[in-house]
Amino acid sequence: MNDLLVALHNVLCKNVLGDKQYESRYKGFIGELSFQEWLNNNRRSATVFTGGYLLPRNTGSRSIQQPVYFTISSDEPHKYIHIYSYLNNIPCESMYFINWNDESNFSEWDSSDRILDGIKLQIPNFNVFKFDPSNLNFISIPFNDFLNLFPLKQNRTPSRAIPSSVIEKWHRKMSSYEYKHVLDLYVQRLIFDGYIGYSREHGIPSDIDAIIYSEKLKTYALLEIKEKDKSKRPPQGFGMDVERITDLSKLKSSIGLPIYYIVRQIDNQKDRNFLSWKIIELDNFKKNLAKSTIQGGSGMGFENGQYPTQICPYEYFKDLK
Structure with missing residues (x-):
């Protein structure tokens, strides 16, 4: 778990303004991870889907203005076709599903120091799919086709160093959660904060924390x-x-x-x-x-x-x- 928490810290620390924003990130994570635990303990029969990100391409645009929508999950994309057909009514400029392989151990993943300028990060195998709303299916595309929707930053706001006491505090809190849930969080932040947030221009982001299907109400x-x-x-x-x-x-x-x-x-x-x-x-x-x-x-x-x-x-x- 410690190697995973160090990797999560490395991804986050470069894409926040300072320790206050760093702590805000972790406060959000605690709420979402705790809810996953609550679901596991109290709603085992619930059908839960990974929420996605709403990210406009134009700097300054709010998340609901013609966003690019994407999900980062180890689930199979075909399970999300109905969800995507609903969300396409926002309307979204385009929609993607990034499926990563959770079958290999974190320690065996490839690593790269090119995503965050010299910081080595573990990278899982993943495949990117574009949603085709006319045919209600997902089409495999190269990862760079997705990344290149967002132009490279010309200037980057420098982040302040995070005090070691703050890092240790949140490592302690995070270490009590299930490894697989923290691993899923790391991959999401690797793509959102690492590949996109650190080096790419975009509008104001938001996300859907989770999506649930109610058998009782017959709706998402x-x-x-x-x-x-x-x-x-x-x-x-x-x-x-x-x-x-x-x-x-x-x-x-x-x-x-x-x-x-x-x-x-x-x-x-x-x-x-x-x-x-x-x-x-x-x-x-x-x-x-x-x-x-x-x-x-x-x-x-x-x-x-x-x-x-x-x-x-x-x-x-x-x-x-």
């Missing part, structure tokens, strides 16, 4: 998963970035699938002890939002930026059991 649902504590000032509850609310609303209206906001509730920002899982459907969340906004966390952005956030009171969230 998209999941937005976050780790949060209750807001300090009234109304106490859980918030979301205003622009993210807008993007998710457009996503839902385009594809016609339900979106659920899932919160891994923690006690506070410092200790981050788990309290409970909460869930709310996007329309119910929006209907009960406080009119006023508060300044949210900077996440992956600049620390002195403005990130207006709206809060939905705690009582509208249900327990996820």
Whole structure:
């Protein structure tokens, strides 16, 4: 596990502005990995699909504006045909599936020091497929055809060094999760942060954290998963970035699938002890939002930026059991 966590750190540290953004990445990972554990323990019969990335080619464009959509998964792409036919209604400029081979050991993977200028990274065998919406199938293409959608950066914002104490803290937290889930996370970040984020121009990215199929409802649902504590000032509850609310609303209206906001509730920002899982459907969340906004966390952005956030009171969230 340690070699894998070092590799994950190496991929991330070059594509964040500094330690605050580095920690934001890991906070997001903890929420998603914890939810995978919850599913394994409580919903073994659930059919869960890997979420994908929405990445416009034009610098400054938001994720919902003619994005390139791609999934990075060890699943077989044909299982995702129905999901892709829904998501193509966004509409997407083009859609891809990057399938990687999880049958060989991480230690046996090829390595390269050309992705991140001298940092050696382990690379699995993978194949890239382009989705053909007219025939509802996937067509094999060279990886470079996908990469070259995004032009090479002419200038790169330098990242600040990450303190060793911060690296060690998140290594400790991550080491408690299942190896296969951390491995899957590494491959996703290898492609998103390594091959694309570090050296390629693109618009404002977002992702779908997970996609689930409900046998009861006979439909797919998209999941937005976050780790949060209750807001300090009234109304106490859980918030979301205003622009993210807008993007998710457009996503839902385009594809016609339900979106659920899932919160891994923690006690506070410092200790981050788990309290409970909460869930709310996007329309119910929006209907009960406080009119006023508060300044949210900077996440992956600049620390002195403005990130207006709206809060939905705690009582509208249900327990996820």
